Amino acid sequence: MMASAADDSEKISFSLPSTSFEMYNADAPSLDMEITKAELMDMYTKMTTMRRMEMAADGLYKAKKIRGFCHLCNGQEAVSVGMESAINSDDHVITAYRCHGFTYVRGGSVKSILAELMGREAGISKGKGGSMHMFSPQFYGGNGIVGAQVPLGAGIAFAQKYKEIPSVTFSLYGDGASNQGQVFEAFNMAKLWDLPCVFVCENNKYGMGTSDKRSSASTEYFKRAGYIPGIKVNGMDSLAVKRACEWAKEWTSSGKGPLVMELATYRYGGHSMSDPGTTYRTREEIQHMRSTSDPITGLKQLLIEHNVASEADLKAIDKEARREVDQALKEAEASPEPPLKEFHSDIYQPGTEPSVVRGREPKELYYY
Numbered sequence: 001m002m003a004s005a006a007d008d009s010e011k012i013s014f015s016l017p018s019t020s021f022e023m024y025n026a027d028a029p030s031l032d033m034e035i036t037k038a039e040l041m042d043m044y045t046k047m048t049t050m051r052r053m054e055m056a057a058d059g060l061y062k063a064k065k066i067r068g069f070c071h072l073c074n075g076q077e078a079v080s081v082g083m084e085s086a087i088n089s090d091d092h093v094i095t096a097y098r099c100h101g102f103t104y105v106r107g108g109s110v111k112s113i114l115a116e117l118m119g120r121e122a123g124i125s126k127g128k129g130g131s132m133h134m135f136s137p138q139f140y141g142g143n144g145i146v147g148a149q150v151p152l153g154a155g156i157a158f159a160q161k162y163k164e165i166p167s168v169t170f171s172l173y174g175d176g177a178s179n180q181g182q183v184f185e186a187f188n189m190a191k192l193w194d195l196p197c198v199f200v201c202e203n204n205k206y207g208m209g210t211s212d213k214r215s216s217a218s219t220e221y222f223k224r225a226g227y228i229p230g231i232k233v234n235g236m237d238s239l240a241v242k243r244a245c246e247w248a249k250e251w252t253s254s255g256k257g258p259l260v261m262e263l264a265t266y267r268y269g270g271h272s273m274s275d276p277g278t279t280y281r282t283r284e285e286i287q288h289m290r291s292t293s294d295p296i297t298g299l300k301q302l303l304i305e306h307n308v309a310s311e312a313d314l315k316a317i318d319k320e321a322r323r324e325v326d327q328a329l330k331e332a333e334a335s336p337e338p339p340l341k342e343f344h345s346d347i348y349q350p351g352t353e354p355s356v357v358r359g360r361e362p363k364e365l366y367y368y
Helices: 037-062 077-084 100-105 110-117 149-162 181-192 238-256 283-293 295-305 311-334 340-344
Strands: 002-005 011-015 021-024 032-036 092-094 169-174 197-203 230-234 259-264
Touching: 011 037, 032 037, 032 238, 037 077, 037 100, 037 110, 037 238, 037 295, 037 311, 077 100, 077 238, 077 295, 092 149, 100 110, 110 311, 149 169, 149 181, 149 197, 181 197, 197 238, 230 238, 238 259, 238 295, 295 311
Parallel strands: 092 169, 169 197, 197 259, 230 259
Antiparallel strands: 002 011, 011 032, 021 230
């Protein structure tokens, strides 16, 4: 990135690389950005903490303290942090099961996320959801059914338009979910009604053991709605993501209808913890991405080049992130499992529970 000004003032200005965006039936966002130093430091801190949190989750899974599924976002930190820095608490986000990072930036604590992964009472879903089901205000969690969150996101956007609420919904899905029929149905309905919805394909290039080129006849995901404009973004650059999401929010909230956004990113690990991630791609490819495109390293270089922070400042942030995650991990492990009485709670909105919940008490045995 090339600076136009860098001093001790509150804000810095610079231009994003010309390769940051690729457009389909729409004019590109401006490459010129102005951002406060405080915002830059906050983004770096969040990405560093997120990386530490996912490393802790990796260790817990290998120690068999996390059971079942666990989908980590190492390498994809720029997506959630960049998006969150562009929106506010009135905007809505819904995503699939690689959701720990989004949960964190949308207000979940590290402790609540790690506790949820271990099925503990202090978890953000009281230990009853695990890796795939985490929720916070205006964040509709990870969803375990591939692609099912996309029409739900369109539904949230429909409610926003119907109630004339000036906010937008970012409905995320992966390249592996991009061929689901319900995704295209959601595209159609959103365009028919010009809903304030940004359909975001997190293209990390691989599904479960399958590259995008083997699963998709067209890997230009930002063009696949045809009748909806699209934008492809360098998803390894948190500032490019921020700029694109700011532009997308303005586009959709001004009544121009939905957008399709493709964030070209990369996951360092496997699809889930049960997938080593090295049988369908080489270790050299992974190392190349780590060494040339890491989102944290990229932002770190910008902070140093523009005199926003020194190496010592950033090392202190790294150290504090490690301390924070270590402390949260201890507290999460100390939390007990949820009591049995919680097994049937949270099925209904408080105050609307029926007198009888089917399945709570065994009444009869049925034979088929």
